[in-house]
Amino acid sequence: LFAGTADFVSAAPSLGSLPPMRGVEIAFAGRSNVGKSSLVNALTGRNTLARTSHTPGRTQQLNFFDINGRFTLVDMPGYGFAAVEKAKVAAWTELIHAYLRGRANLARVYMLIDGRHGLKTIDTDVLDGLDKAAVSYQIVLTKGDELKKSEVSARIRGVEAALARRPAAYPEVLLTSSRDARGIAELRASIARLVAE
Numbered sequence: 001l002f003a004g005t006a007d008f009v010s011a012a013p014s015l016g017s018l019p020p021m022r023g024v025e026i027a028f029a030g031r032s033n034v035g036k037s038s039l040v041n042a043l044t045g046r047n048t049l050a051r052t053s054h055t056p057g058r059t060q061q062l063n064f065f066d067i068n069g070r071f072t073l074v075d076m077p078g079y080g081f082a083a084v085e086k087a088k089v090a091a092w093t094e095l096i097h098a099y100l101r102g103r104a105n106l107a108r109v110y111m112l113i114d115g116r117h118g119l120k121t122i123d124t125d126v127l128d129g130l131d132k133a134a135v136s137y138q139i140v141l142t143k144g145d146e147l148k149k150s151e152v153s154a155r156i157r158g159v160e161a162a163l164a165r166r167p168a169a170y171p172e173v174l175l176t177s178s179r180d181a182r183g184i185a186e187l188r189a190s191i192a193r194l195v196a197e
């Protein structure tokens, strides 16, 4: 599914500028700096497809990528980044929520959570919104290379336990790293199953 071309389609700074819906769409959402854009690059094997940065707030629009003509991958701006103007944060938050609630061809949201920190209140607020809107989501823990071996299973189990009563949550939690590629094959397989449905 990923062996082929991955092309930037467009960037949408607002709901009014979303590209037309075409086939299955999946989105990467999560806090600023959690590693969304890096994961887009790791999945596609294209290091510079999505722009990444050490400083949070790098991705400021919804970025749409066509993967092999088979589905669309959406790299979202991060939420929860306080160091930019309040008005900007409010505008992003509104865009993120409106997109997540209202996109009919959005098959699943991959909710990226920093593996070192687990779920924060700001994440569970977004999950509440997805559950309410019945938008299916799966948790992907990022930066797995930063976790000690001994911490991994407890972190995964802790997040899985927190999902147990969430109606729109896919029960399996994946641990990934864009640095050492762990979990990337599993994430590709998860996406491939969705696209094949």
Ligand code: GTP
Residues within 6 Å of the ligand: 030, 031, 032, 033, 034, 035, 036, 037, 038, 039, 051, 052, 053, 054, 055, 056, 057, 058, 059, 060, 076, 077, 078, 079, 142, 143, 144, 145, 146, 176, 177, 178, 179, 180
């Ligand atoms: P915004 O667009 O600002 O919301 O951020 P983002 O979620 O797209 O994060 P981005 O991919 O730009 O990465 C943020 C920082 O995390 C960069 O310094 C990356 O090098 C680092 N990073 C991303 N993935 C990993 C990973 O798997 N392991 C480690 N150790 N660092 C990572």
Ligand code: MG
Residues within 6 Å of the ligand: 036, 037, 038, 051, 052, 058, 059, 075, 076, 077, 078
């Ligand atoms: Mg980004």
